[in-house]
Amino acid sequence: MRLRVLAIAGTALALLSGCGMFSRHSAQDCMERAMFFESIRSSRDGMIAVGSVVMNRVASDQYPDSVCGVVAQKNQFAPGIMSRKMNGRGLPLVQEAARSVLRGERHPLTGNAMFFHAASYRAGYDNMHYVVTTGGNAFYERRDVTRVTQPVPLPAIEGITHR
Known part of the structure; x- marks a missing residue:
């Protein structure tokens, strides 16, 4: 039990310190910013899905290892x-x-998705495997073309997450 508490505390400290807990933004603030400006605040599901993508990126070796690092990453x-x-x-x-x-x-349908775009946008790439459309965004994984089984955004679904 004590080891579990220490592990949780260590993870929380790592997340917060990586986000500049002692500077301008906290992990909470950065996550709020991602949800506020990317989900158009249209649904809780959409916000949770955006947050799930942020956390998938934090867990990936391909992106910064903090919430603020991911959210503030250029382009x-x-x-x-980070400033609006x-x-x-x-x-x-x-x-x-x-x-x-x-x-x-986490949104139960985002899975390993690390990308999303406005649901109305149609990208011309063939490596996009869509997993869910919610909150005005279509969420997807990048896959080898041979493993893409859902190449177009799915119909929107809401009401999966609950407070």
Whole structure:
């Protein structure tokens, strides 16, 4: 039990320190920013899916190993994501969703997806395997062309995640 508590505390400290806990942004703030500017705050499912992609990237060797490192990475998320002001009625839902993802919640259909785009956008690549469309975004994994079985965005689905 004590080892588990130490492991959880160590993981939390690593996440927070990697996000600049002692500087400008915390992991919570960075996750909120990703959800706020990328999910259009249209659904909790969409926000949790965006957060799941961020966490998939944090776990990958191909991206920075902190939430803020991933969210602030150049040309990956909305322009000005780290500096634009967040406000509006949707902010409490964003804050709750960010807390939930940082505590371990994931959208059950995102799987290993590390990418998404607006659901209305049609990309011309043949290596995109779509896993879910929610919150106005289509989420996908990049795969070898021979392993792509869902090459077009799926119909939108909402109401899977719960507070």
